[in-house]
Amino acid sequence: MSRSHNVGIIAGVSAVACLFCGCSGNTQNASAPVPLPVAWPRPVIYPDSFRTETVKDLCFPVNNGAAIEMTGTGADISYPAYDAIVYLSVNTAAGTDSAAFEHAWQGRRERMALNLGGAMAEEITSQRPEWNNPVVVTSKTVSQTPVQFLAGDRRHGVIVSGAVFMHGWDGTEPYDSVRPLVEALQRDMLELVNTLRYAPPENP
Numbered sequence: 787m788s789r790s791h792n793v794g795i796i797a798g799v800s801a802v803a804c805l806f807c808g809c810s811g812n813t814q815n816a817s818a819p820v821p822l823p824v825a826w827p828r829p830v831i832y833p834d835s836f837r838t839e840t841v842k843d844l845c846f847p848v849n850n851g852a853a854i855e856m857t858g859t860g861a862d863i864s865y866p867a868y869d870a871i872v873y874l875s876v877n878t879a880a881g882t883d884s885a886a887f888e889h890a891w892q893g894r895r896e897r898m899a900l901n902l903g904g905a906m907a908e909e910i911t912s913q914r915p916e917w918n919n920p921v922v923v924t925s926k927t928v929s930q931t932p933v934q935f936l937a938g939d940r941r942h943g944v945i946v947s948g949a950v951f952m953h954g955w956d957g958t959e960p961y962d963s964v965r966p967l968v969e970a971l972q973r974d975m976l977e978l979v980n981t982l983r984y985a986p987p988e989n990p
Contacts, residue, residue: 829967830867836977842876844946846982849974860948868967869954872975880943887943891918894936894947898923901931901949910972912980916941920979924972928961933971937979944984950975 832851839848841861848854848863852872855862863872880887906926911919920937933950950971955964 829964831966831970832865832867832974834973834977836974841874842878843986844876844944844982844984846874846946846978847974848978852974860946865971868952868971870950870952870971872948872950872971874946874948877945877947878943880945882943884940887938887940887945890945891936891938894945897947898934898936898949901934902929905929910976912976914980917979917982920946920982922972922975922979924968926961928955928957928959928964930955930957932968933975935975935979937982939984942984942986946979946982946984948975948978 832849835850836847837850838845839854839861841856844860849865851865851867853864853866855864859877860873860875863874864870865872877890880890902923902925908924908926910922910924912921914920914937916939918938918940920935922933922935925932930952931949932952934948936945936947938945
């Protein structure tokens with residue numbers, strides 16, 4: 787085999803190797819590690835199992851994973867795994883005065899809007915005429931009050947309202963990472979407004 791023929795074979799092998807390697811001339815960038823995206827921990831979600839609690843003649847479901855503490859105006863329902871508390875209020879001040887009821891109702895609606903702060907939200911209304919068609923409002927962006935609810939019984943002049951407050955959030959959480967938790971809280975608040983009952987004692 788001649789020397790010129792050997793040179794031709796070496797050149798051909800080099801050309802093939804260059805094709806496979808890219809021949810960029812900058813192998814350092816090609817082998818540089820690519821940083822992985824920031825991973826947010828998957829939230830713990832309580833199962834959809836409930837028990838019945840009674841506060842100020844109001845009977846309503848509470849998730850079995852949550853704790854409850856009675857207050858002067860209603861109850862605080864805490865979700866330890868979420869670092870969240872549902873502040874539930876029972877207002878019976880309106881009595882049978884329809885004007886007072888409407889004033890209190892509109893005041894709570896305004897408070898819900900203020901809590902949203904202009905954020906986009908989903909509003910789900912339950913078809914319960916005896917409860918003034920309760921509503922659950924869920925923010926579609928990260929909010930310290932991602933879920934709120936409102937229900938009223940005009941017959942007895944009682945208004946039930948509440949908001950979920952996320953004590954562990956600072957506003958930097960991506961919404962996609964906390965959406966499962968928000969949806970679980972929305973599920974629980976829908977269960978509450980769909981099944982709550984007001985049962986005051988009968989007059990003697």
